[in-house]
Amino acid sequence: MAWHEWPLVVFTVFAQTAFGAYLLINLAIVNQEPSNKTAGIKLQFFVWVFMGLGLLASTAHLGSPLRAINAFNQVGSSWLSNEILSSVLFFASGGVLWLLTMLNKTSPMLNKILLVLSIVFGAFFMYAMINVYLINTVPTWNTIYTPLAFVATIVVSGVMYGHSLLSVAKLNTSAITKFSKLVVGAGLVLILLSTVNHIISLNDISSSLYSASSLVPQLAQLVSIRLVLLIVGVGLWLFGCKQGVGLQFFGFALVLISELMSRGVFFGLHMTAGM
Amino acid sequence: MTQYGFYIDSSKCTGCKTCQLSCKDFKNLDVDRNYRRVYEYAGGNWVEDNGTYRQDVFAYYTSIACNHCDEPACAKVCPSGAMHKRENGFVIVDESVCIGCKHCANACPYGAPQYNAEKGHMTKCDGCFERVAQGSEPICVGSCPLRALEFGPIAELRAKYGTNADCAPLPSSALTKPNIVIKANRHARPTGDTSGHLANPKEV
Numbered sequence: 148m149a150w151h152e153w154p155l156v157v158f159t160v161f162a163q164t165a166f167g168a169y170l171l172i173n174l175a176i177v178n179q180e181p182s183n184k185t186a187g188i189k190l191q192f193f194v195w196v197f198m199g200l201g202l203l204a205s206t207a208h209l210g211s212p213l214r215a216i217n218a219f220n221q222v223g224s225s226w227l228s229n230e231i232l233s234s235v236l237f238f239a240s241g242g243v244l245w246l247l248t249m250l251n252k253t254s255p256m257l258n259k260i261l262l263v264l265s266i267v268f269g270a271f272f273m274y275a276m277i278n279v280y281l282i283n284t285v286p287t288w289n290t291i292y293t294p295l296a297f298v299a300t301i302v303v304s305g306v307m308y309g310h311s312l313l314s315v316a317k318l319n320t321s322a323i324t325k326f327s328k329l330v331v332g333a334g335l336v337l338i339l340l341s342t343v344n345h346i347i348s349l350n351d352i353s354s355s356l357y358s359a360s361s362l363v364p365q366l367a368q369l370v371s372i373r374l375v376l377l378i379v380g381v382g383l384w385l386f387g388c389k390q391g392v393g394l395q396f397f398g399f400a401l402v403l404i405s406e407l408m409s410r411g412v413f414f415g416l417h418m419t420a421g422m
Numbered sequence: 423m424t425q426y427g428f429y430i431d432s433s434k435c436t437g438c439k440t441c442q443l444s445c446k447d448f449k450n451l452d453v454d455r456n457y458r459r460v461y462e463y464a465g466g467n468w469v470e471d472n473g474t475y476r477q478d479v480f481a482y483y484t485s486i487a488c489n490h491c492d493e494p495a496c497a498k499v500c501p502s503g504a505m506h507k508r509e510n511g512f513v514i515v516d517e518s519v520c521i522g523c524k525h526c527a528n529a530c531p532y533g534a535p536q537y538n539a540e541k542g543h544m545t546k547c548d549g550c551f552e553r554v555a556q557g558s559e560p561i562c563v564g565s566c567p568l569r570a571l572e573f574g575p576i577a578e579l580r581a582k583y584g585t586n587a588d589c590a591p592l593p594s595s596a597l598t599k600p601n602i603v604i605k606a607n608r609h610a611r612p613t614g615d616t617s618g619h620l621a622n623p624k625e626v
Contacts, residue, residue, distance in 0.1 A: 210522020210542035217502035217521050227501035227525055284495045284531040284597050355463065355591035355611070356620045421531030421593030422461060422486070422626070 148369060149414035154208035156410045159276060160300055161201030162234060164403065166269045167305010168312065169194045169241065173262065175313050175323040183318055188248040188258075190316045195245060197308070198238050205234075226278040233272035241265035273301060286352045287359045287416045292345040295337065296413065303334035303377075304399070304406050307384050311395040314388075324388055335381050339374070346370060349416070356422055363415040369408060376405035425492075425511035426549060427576030427601030428563070429583055430485055432610060434570035437462055437483035439625070444565035445487070445547070455536045457547035458487035458562045459626040463591050463611070465618030481621060482607035484592065485571060487562065488513055488534035488547035489600030496526035496535050496546075505535065505544070511601070512549040520544050531593035532600070533626070576601045590615040 149156070169191060176187030206212045221228040244261040247253040277297050280288040310327040313319040319327075346366070352359035363369065384398030437460055445451070445458045466479030494513045497505045504520035507513050515526075515535065520543035526535040527544065535546045550560035554573075558564075563573045572579065583603045587595035590611040592604075611618060620626070 208523060210524070210537065210539070210544075211520065214502075214519070214521045217504070217519055218523070219501075220503040220519070221501050225499060225501045225503075227499060227523065231501065279499075279525075282495065282499060282529045284529050284593065353616055354593065355613070355615055355618065356461075358616070417528060419529070419531035419533075419593065420597060422533050422591055422620075 148363065148408070148411035149417070150411070152208075152411070152414040154204045154206075156407055156414060157204035158201045158208070159297070160304065160403070160406045160410050161197045161204070162276070163273065163297060163300040164304040164308050164406075165194050165198040165201065166237070166273055167301040167303075168197070168309030169269060169305075170266070170301075171306050171309030171323070171327065172313060172318075173266070174326075175309075175318055175320065179318070179320075185248055186316055187313075187318050188245055190312055190318065191241065191245050193312055194309075195238065195242050198234075198241075202234065202238060226275055230272065230275035230279050233268050233275050236268040237265055237272045240268055273297070284420050285417060286354075286420055287349070287362070287418050288413075290345075290348065292341055292348070293413075295341045296345075296409065299334050299338045299341070300406050300410075303331055303338065303381070304402055306330050306334070307381070307395070307399040307402055310388070311384070311392065311399050314392045314395055328385060328388060331381060331384070335377065338377065342370060342374065352418075354418065354420055354422070357418045359416060359418060362418055363412055366412065369412055373405045373408040373412070376401045376408070380405060423509055423511055424575045425490075425577070425601055426554065426573065427490065427579055427603065428487070428560075429572035429574075429579045429603045429605070431568075431570040431572075431605045432482055432484050432589065432607040433605050434568045435460070435483040435485055435607075436568055438567065440565050440567055441485050441562035441571060442625075445562045448550075448561040452538070452540070455538065455545065456626065457534075457536070457545075458485060459533065460485045460622075461591055461626055462621040463618045464621035465611075480609035480611075480618070482609045484589065484604070485562075486532055486592070488549065489532055489587075489598070489602045490549055491601065492599035493597075495529040495531065495598050499525045499529045501525065508551070510551065512551045513546070514548050514551070515544050515546050517541065517543055517545065531597060576603075579603045588613040590618065591620065 176184045218231045222232050277294045280293050306327050349359040380398045380401030384395050387394030439460045442458050461484045464481035468475045469478050490513045502519050502521050504516040505526045522543040535544045538545045559573045563571045587600050587602050589606050594613050
């Protein structure tokens with residue numbers, strides 16, 4: 148596990164969770180009456196807390212955080228620049244929507260514009276985040292398993308968090324619960340299948356100095372614990388969709404820990420094609 | 423623009439690491455950073471030979487710093503533009519711009535960009551471009567007691583020594599188009615070879 152990369156582990160997992168939850172909450176309220184819409188946007192506070200914590204963590208990754216503004220210098224040519232810019236735009240557009248709603252200063256038109264903008268920025272942010280790690284000199288990251296893992300976090304962790312929040316605010320309809328269960332179930336299957344294939348694929352990746360399968364000590368144990376946490380977490384959450392909100396959050400918390408572990412393994416699997 | 427480069431004669435190199443130390447001294451590097459590093463690639467085993475067994479152990483050295491690549495992986499991913507290729511072909515990090523995100527170190531397959539925790543940003547081999555501008559050669563080249571390192575316009579080095587820039591444990595030169603020419607050691611294994619291992623992990 149790459150403990151030293153904790154800022155990026157937290158940033159990527161929290162941002163993906165926030166985006167997934169944001170999509171689900173907006174999907175849940177899109178056809179509801181105005182008062183529920185307002186309640187849904189207010190509820191998104193907890194999405195922005197996640198996003199904010201992620202951004203805060205990401206600055207801890209910088210050696211010179213006071214110069215963070217320079218990170219925008221290569222927008223267009225560097226995916227890292229694109230990622231950082233779109234993360235800020237996502238946070239800003241969604242945050243302004245929430246703030247205006249809290250202050251009762253919004254109009255349906257403005258609402259719509261900000262909503263569409265935030266989703267576009269957010270989607271591009273997710274796309275950019277994947278591309279940051281698809282580096283042709285890093286054979287362990289430059290694989291299909293990077294986008295699969297990142298999308299799976301959005302789908303599983305994000306939807307679980309979003310649904311748990313909707314349940315607290317009593318904004319979830321039976322249709323959205325059914326949809327969430329379906330998506331989380333599919334995401335779980337995606338993670339299980341891709342994890343098996345990913346671990347096996349590591350045997351084929353090596354340079355003269357490093358072999359991918361021996362980069363992370365106790366890889367098998369870490370992945371096993373991560374999968375148990377994931378399965379138990381999803382199970383409790385599914386149970387909680389009927390039984391109560393507390394169980395849903397508990398299940399989500401286990402999945403979040405599982406995702407953080409998995410991302411720690413991801414960063415630990417860094418190697419280059421050379422030395 | 424003259425693109426400069428290094429010639430590394432792995433058939434002469436004895437792994438004495440004077441290049442590594444002269445660089446460390448000249449650039450005032452702390453314990454964790456070595457702009458030039460000497461990699462010892464070693465391997466071998468018992469092999470059957472006409473009913474008897476003999477050993478085929480091997481070890482050879484490759485002295486590697488920044489190769490000032492034509493397609494530098496470090497500059498491609500840098501978000502601040504601090505990591506850039508200068509007009510004169512040297513790949514340099516502008517230490518007044520770098521934010522210390524270390525993504526260049528993730529991307530470079532030669533380990534050239536190195537983080538200075540004290541300064542909070544990346545540092546790397548700059549080809550001693552100031553010395554070169556004054557007509558001297560990089561400090562590592564002059565220090566080599568085996569004359570295994572040479573520096574000059576890469577076109578001249580290639581005309582003299584050929585174009586090989588591949589051997590284990592280096593990555594494929596197709597990835598970043600490094601400006602180096604390597605004369606292979608007689609034991610040299612091809613890029614991608616996994617029969618050996620890094621024999622001096624704590625020195626690089």
